[in-house]
Amino acid sequence: MQEHKQFYINGAWVDAIEGTDYNVINPTTEEPCAVIALGGQADADAAVAAAKAALPGWMATPVEQRIEALERVYAAYKARAEDLAQAMSLAMGAPQDLARTAQVGAGIAHLKGFINAAKAFDWEKPLGDHAPDTIIRHEAVGVCALITPWNWPMNQITLKVGAALVAGNTMVLKPSEESALDGIVFAEIMDAAGLPKGVFNLVNGDGAGVGSRLSSHPDVDMVSFTGSTRAGIAISKAAAETLKRVHLELGGKGANLVFADADDKAIKRGVLHMMNNTGQSCNAPSRMIVEASRYDAAVEEAAATANKVTVGPADEEGRHIGPVVNESQWNKIQDLIQKGIDEGARLVAGGLGRPEGLNKGFYVRPTVFADVTNDMTIAREEIFGPVLSILKFETEEEAVQIANDTPYGLTNYVQSTDVERRHRLARQLRSGMVEMNGKPRGPGAPFGGVKASGNGREAGSWGIHDFVEVKAISGWLDE
Structure with a gap:
């Protein structure tokens, strides 16, 4: 049985501060297939602190270098495709063919889509011919908590991480404890991409522990969550105390x-x-x-x-x-x-x-x-x-x-x-x-819903827009 009890914080694999053991169950056999650690408030705080410390440097990194970093992630992701497929098959029950094609393939498509969208994105441009002296600039929101589900793990992780990364945000990822094994492989992919310490962090945990702490943390600027409508409502309430941005991709009844x-x-x-x-x-x-x-x-x-x-x-x-x-x-x-x-x-x-x-x-x-x-x-x-x-x-x-x-x-x-x-x-x-x-x-078409299905959009340029703030700057040109 596999054992993965460490978290990826500030560019290193570290032991949990408040870890409790959690058995990941193989749904094919109904037997435990791995043991992970579920973190607590102290683990979430450590990851947020690392992301906050890394934020000024990563925000200031030229967009061309951020795109190059995402291209390294893309290459590392493809190199670990089979490992990702096996992790998703084992822990959440995706059959081999589905895991290798649609499940892994979704991440490949989204990362490539963000690379292309970032190259064409208007990161900084004049307001218009009527006001050439006013510049509209798109900047990172800040420290982002990314809370992802078990059903399409790499689809949702790459939709959030790819957009957040290329937009200049730093982040803490909390994947579902039901599909934590593929999240761990993804953290290894991010490590292999050679990002600055603290830009990407991973803490395993449940919604009541790590999830609620990230949602209410005063140093988290944005929460991007995919999951149930019930949980989305709880996250929105927790986030309201600190007026952070909340992006929700929730349920459906198509x-x-x-x-x-x-x-x-x-x-x-x-x-x-x-x-x-x-x-x-x-x-x-x-x-x-x-x-x-x-x-x-x-x-x-x-x-x-x-x-x-x-x-x-x-x-x-x-x-x-x-x-x-x-x-x-x-x-x-x-x-x-x-x-x-x-x-x-x-x-x-x-x-x-x-x-x-x-x-x-x-x-x-x-x-x-x-x-x-x-x-x-x-x-x-x-x-x-x-x-x-x-x-x-x-x-x-x-x-x-x-x-x-x-x-x-x-x-x-x-x-x-x-x-x-x-x-x-x-x-x-x-x-x-x-x-x-x-x-x-x-x-690159936008993915997202209305009413109880949430708010915000993911994928392509629409996904990048959700992870940026818009700044208006006047007096840009020399008189």
């Missing part, structure tokens, strides 16, 4: 509007997207809302597609889905499946318990409910597992009403071959992102 004229692959595409990463994605299209004339056929196809999704161990290669991350998540998903049954939704695929032949491991049956109404619990709450709810609509107006009738607003989806309809819907859907006909957002 609507996937399928019209009668949608392409032939729309239903299968929606189901497989929902099941990807075992449903553990905040932007999952978890509510499939289908036009009445296509509804019955869609339910039948969705059930058949879900029944073909295979489930298996994370340490095996293949296109299967793995276990969910831990017992708590497994129990929550089972309770919500039962709630769907109790509230009258029609179970057409999957259901309670583990898939046949898998008696150990936190496996969930790929599940589809039909005849769901938007007031049911499974249509309101984020399940964060491979569970799809199918609803029916009669008119375009009703489809929009159902889609927007949710506390969340992260990603919505539209399936239709009618271009004008797609344009109308894209404008009416209340979400930070709308994806249509299976086409992904372009590289």
